[in-house]
Amino acid sequence: MLSTGLPQMSVPKLERPGPLRERVYEALLELITTRALHPGQHLVESELAGHLGVSRQPVREALQRLNTEGWVDLRPAQGAFVHEPTEGEADQLLTVRTLLEAEAARLAALNAGEEGVEALFAIVEEGRTAVAADDVARAVALNAAFHAKVMELAGNAVLAELAAQVDRRVRWYYTPVARLRGGTSWSEHSDLAFAIKEGDAERAGRLMREHTERTRRSYRHRNES
CATH class of the missing domain: 1.20.120.530 (GntR ligand-binding domain-like)
Structure with a gap:
């Protein structure tokens, strides 16, 4: 079982054509919005990349953007976590x-x-x-x-x-x-x-x-x- 908690085959592989960075961002945002990735959940770059069929770089960039927008919390020495709304x-x-x-x-x-x-x-x-x-x-x-x-x-x-x-x-x-x-x-x-x-x-x-x-x-x- 992956630590991200996503069921096997629940996330389709992303199509390569088009701006990959944006597609990874949209995919992760949708997973957060629907609570497939739930508030407080640890987000491991390598595992998310494996689910989406991409390298870690676009995942890292997407997590940074999601952090800026308040969907993800980046914690020093701990990693990325889905934001828990107050x-x-x-x-x-x-x-x-x-x-x-x-x-x-x-x-x-x-x-x-x-x-x-x-x-x-x-x-x-x-x-x-x-x-x-x-x-x-x-x-x-x-x-x-x-x-x-x-x-x-x-x-x-x-x-x-x-x-x-x-x-x-x-x-x-x-x-x-x-x-x-x-x-x-x-x-x-x-x-x-x-x-x-x-x-x-x-x-x-x-x-x-x-x-x-x-x-x-x-x-x-x-x-x-």
Whole structure:
């Protein structure tokens, strides 16, 4: 068993064409975001390189970049470790997310067309299927897709750019509470989709604010029995 804790064959070999440094960075960031590499985990360059089918140099460069961005902690004489977010970090980011997404939902209700609304409902059905199958990874991905679609329907490029900056960290924090939120989260998504369909901007904004606040509270209390 590798000390990185990744299941054998869980990480595909990277394709050689293209900027390898960037591809290694994206692969490691995805593994961290999905918690395949969990907070506090020791990251061994040689083992990560073996998983990804590359030399240690692009892995080292990716870890340095991830350290700069706050995803990895480089500790003198110890090595690299996945960053362990503090409660304060998570609370602050999820609070900002609430503000951004409530406004996006309000704007989506004013701007969304029939095709966009249908896409929202399609994601909701897929999400419910993932929850029923206890497919947490799929549920997390679909949750991100739903919120991204709402942001797209809002039609505000600046708002979308700001949301994109926090999207991956939101996924990082949502993963450990996805099973806890379960079907309730998708019922809330459905209510929100109906509000957008009906063009009720005030209700859509309120529902999104309540929805994201519930996720924030779930994260804060995730370890309580």
